Amino acid sequence: MKYIKVIAFLLFITLSNAQENRVTQVIINGNKRTKTPFLKKLAFVKSGSILDTTRIASDVRRLKLLPSVANVEYSLENKEDGYHLTYTIVENFAIIPGFNIATDNNNELAYRFSVFDFNFLGRNQLIGGYYSRDVFNSYGAFWEAPNLFSRKFGIGANYQNIVSQEPVFFDNNQDVNYKFSTKAFQISLMYEPNFNNRFELGLNISNEDYKFLEGNLPQGTPSELGANKVAIVGEYEYNNINIFYQYLEGFRSLFTYRFVTGSTGQNDLLTNFFIGRNDFEYFKRIGAKGNWANRLRLAYASNDDTPFAPFAVDNQLNLRGVGNTIDRGTASIVLNTEYRHTLYEKGWFVLQSNAFLDAGTWRNPSGNLNELIDGSTLRVYPGLGIRFIHKRIFNAVFRIDYGIGIGDKATNGIVFGIGQYF
Incomplete structure (x- = not known):
């Protein structure tokens, strides 16, 4: 007992x-x-x-x-x-209208209207769409519900009708402008095993057309091309970033891919291909008001012998100050590094300065991978910028950057945008 x-x-x-x-x-x-x-x-x-x-x-x-x-x-x-x-x-306030203004490939005004709700139904679903005018009219609609079925499983779908004027760069160094049209529907499954890792796998069905507009078209190059394509697309994200309003710290890796499993076209210039891209991002807090931000982007396409190369050299994508789609490539290495410093902060408003260095190299269509490291395609653009940030609205960062090109035939320019550059 x-x-x-x-x-x-x-x-x-x-x-x-x-x-x-x-x-x-x-x-x-x-x-x-x-x-x-x-x-x-x-x-x-x-x-x-x-x-x-x-x-x-x-x-x-x-x-x-x-x-x-x-x-x-x-x-x-x-x-x-x-x-x-x-x-x-x-x-956050999560219903975000957007309005962007830029210069199109005819040096005329291009603009884009959009509205997205990032907290649809109060469950952080995304729904919205856009309309843009960039020489031609384009529009798209999106819906994503990452946690629709459970804490880990979700689904997304989108439809886009994109029409643009695309400069194509042939071996004769002459720019040829095509009217590019694509109608694409995509549905994706999303899986998030934990808050550090996220997977996405989707099916994309599209119709693509190129129609010659103007330029010195090389002999034997078709004036029209078209293809119906089915592609497997997806993403893998590793995210270990800590967020405190405008300050970020940690590491993130985002791998995106597109594998075209079937296409029918009238010309070998539009063939089956694989595109892979990985963004490595690293953020470090510097003192109480500083933030060091870095992005290394590696990209590769297997259709290396086509002038219709997938990776553009562009203000809004990789090099601030370079201009609007000044070149294209079939592989690239791009490094963006910048120091962000809070100049003024009160309540919901933040004024932030920015000093950056953008640098990149490309493999030209029909070129070889040595072009990525031999310096022949290297472009370097340092610059300064400023940010106007609303702390209570999701991604409400209005940015203005001025990039200065270094080297022969380099350009300078102002770049406007919504959201941090990366």
Whole structure:
């Protein structure tokens, strides 16, 4: 009987300690539009979970990655029945209109209107579309629900009708302008095993057409090309970035690919191909107001002998100040590095300065990979910029950059945009 009492006492102590070290209630405050059940579904820590501050910190980081969330803090209260965990949300405004102005390939005005809701139905689904005028009219519509089926599984779909004037660069160094038209529908499955890793696999069905507009067309080159294509597309993202409003710290890798499994066309210039691109990003906090940001972009296409090369040298994509689609290539290495410094911050508003260096090399169509390292295609553009940031609106960063080219035939120019460059 004595031993039974000792065992019962030890069991009582063990159960009491276990109860004291458990989270018995999870509370979410501060969210207005974002649904509380949706946020609780994403969190690892549930009511009844063993208290683990590491897992709580993981939840904070995961919730900060949501477009609808600007910041998250947590608190713990030790109650008689266990710990009460409270996540306090600072919510973003997530219905974002967009309006971009640029110069098109005819040196005339190009513009793009868009509106996207990044917190559709209060569940961080994306829905929206755009209309653009860049010599010709284009439009597109998008819907993504990354957590539609469960915390890990979702789906996305989009349709785009893109018509543009595309400069094509042949061996005679003469620019030839084509009217490029593509109608494409894509559906994708999304899988997120944890907040660091995300996979996406999709099927893209498209029709592409090139029609000659103007220029010195090489002999034997067709004036019209067309193809119906079916492609496997996808992404893999590793994200270990900590976010605190305009400041980022950590590492991110984003691999995107497109493998065309079938196409029918009238010419060998539009053939089956593979495109792969990986962005490596690294961010480092410098003091209280500084942020060092870096992106290394590696890209490769297997259709290396076509003048219709997939990778453009362009202001908005890789080199600030270079101009609007001044060249194309079938492989590339691009490095963007910049130092961002907060000049003024009060309430929701941030004024941020920016000093950057953009550099890149390309493999020309029908060229070889040595062009990436021999310096023959190297372009270097240092520059300065400024950012106007709204801390309570998702991705509300209006940027102005001025890039200065180094070397022969280099250009200078101003680049406007919405969102950080990377």
